[in-house]
Amino acid sequence: MNKMVKVLVTDDSLFMRKIISDFLNAHPQISVVATAKNGQEALEKINEFSPDVVTLDVEMPVLDGLSTLENIMTHNPLPVIMLSSTTESGAVNTIKAMELGAIDFIPKPSGSISLDLYKVKEELIEKVLLASTVIPPKKNSQKTERTKSENSKKYLKVFNGKVDNTIIGIGTSTGGPRALQEILCSLPKQTVAPIFIVQHMPPHFTKSLANRLNSVSEITVVEAVHGQKVEKGTAYIAPGGLHMEVAEQFGDLTIQLSETEPFKGHRPSVNKLFYSLSLLRNYKKIAVVMTGMGTDGTDGILQLKKNDESTVIIAESEESSVIFGMPKAAIQTGKVDEIVHLQHVTNTILKYI
Template sequence: MEKIKVLIVDDSAFMRKLITEFLSEDPRITVAGTARNGEDGIKKIKELKPDVVTLDVEMPVLNGISALKRIMEENPVPVIMLSSTTLEGADNTLHAMQIGAIDFIAKPSGSISLDLYKVKKELLDKVVSASSVKVKTILNLSNEVQSTIVPQRNYSKIEPKDKEKQSQKSLSTEKWNSNKQKLILIGTSTGGPRALQHVITKLPRDINAAILIVQHMPPNFTKSLASRLDSLSEITVKEAVHGEIIQKGVAYIAPGGFHLKAKSIGRNIAVQLDQTEPINGHRPSVDVMFQSASTINNYEKIAVIMTGMGSDGKNGLVELASRGEIKAIAESKETSIVFGMPKAAIATNYINNIENVESIAETIMKYV
């Protein structure tokens, strides 16, 4: 099997050496070369033609954001950003993912992270996952995001979907009570910020439901994501706060490092945040959110699983379906950056719709 060729772009010689050592330990990966800044990186991409690039955000001469723009224009390739966990670092990283970066790694302790070993497995997993992403998909989706900045308000006409985009489950809504209260639950991971922008910016201000979101991200990054989506959307988007009563027309994003659970308080639903053990390596976990929502009575749930590695959300979806009336939507393989989570959800046979990302908001509104 041909090895995955990786180019490491970082201004720190120590970080270049450390990342090289980590990647070289994996028999699936070979380090094709290193570069000390964005300019050097662009040159090396043309020479070495790597399968994946790791790109530091903060560098002299040409920083990661400026370099990424040129990479996507001149020699597009799957890119994983390495970022500090500061608020500025989080904002820059989200911007990079809009430009076309596949994913990011948050350095545990700033620019030169002596404890980078803490995210070694995450780095290896993301490099391997990024190597399978088609460049055409990256370019198409990063371009499509630009069209979501102005929210689309017309939901009066729902066009029928192509048969091949439907799952094996019937789309019958005979048991679906349009007068019953609805709760929207969204789970996503790799490629999620782009997917969420496609969906959240198309939901109308007067949507008759609250939205709970789990996006796999560390602290600070979820706050920046909520702020960005809020500025682009008709609905309110915020980072969830422990104990708050959820409101219709508001999307609540689980803070990085905390599980988000829904809890009944009288006729209301309150947010519960906790730092219990990660589930399959994730905190927040989509499974935890779905499982908690399965205990909420008198609500019908709309579950959405979008792009991401692994199978988070699969077990929770099964529990949701076994304990109440749900409609479930999965992002299609065609638009997923990584088709792991949607594929696992589809395999449960509880998915009602398989949709390209640009159609997911419309399908949510059909059920709300």
């Protein structure tokens, strides 16, 4: 028999607390054991009710969601899911929450008080159940932020500095923002390969993710734009809600974005990106699959290896993955060349450039 998942719902709106609780309680495996109207009350009720999962509104009085999250991760680590508005400030704060240790987030469809929250009901239930399976980080395990040069200095010794035609594709989902920060902040500015990233994330949030990663990385990180020419040493993040493919035109690589149907439930799709990379000739390819739920990227890996057996496939290990779904599916293809802890992904990439 499956264990009942105990949830603490935190939101400054009585209406939102009620509707979120009703949605979750309707699932036979979930029980909302308490609600809180602000972060301070949430911290008190965590001690009282010992929930398995906490949902946190980002914007709250007394103690806001980010401050509450930081307190939880420092003193009593728990799986936390953020509920965020889709405004620019909401997106920025959500990216900060991912850095602080939140497992995932759900955008409120129409602002702080969303009368149409039913649109994300199934997603909310799925993510709460998923979060309950995640082992939270140990107390005080959050790394202090280092300068860009400190992050990348130790990797220069394995970087040969040669200019070649290497291209890198990265696919990730749940837990991806923190994993991407670990990798991109560690790449030295001398990195010559362009990097193409699919992070499962809705529209509006990928721009904030790109801006944040660009501010803490030595390489340039941008949200991809349709038709733009690819530059070496730049990381391109697929915009939420759009597929990203890479094509060669007149000797240059260009970004191709589209709103075609989701591929196996995803848009952007890691598979679509990897398929497009598999068609490029005279390029050395490195494909990386990191933390996330599901199997996105698996078909693309098979196509990459089919078209060029020398393509290097790297999968994040179970030990460091927040969710081991995507890396596990990649490994099961039998085409993965390296299975490494997140802390060693950068070294492994640079070894093959």
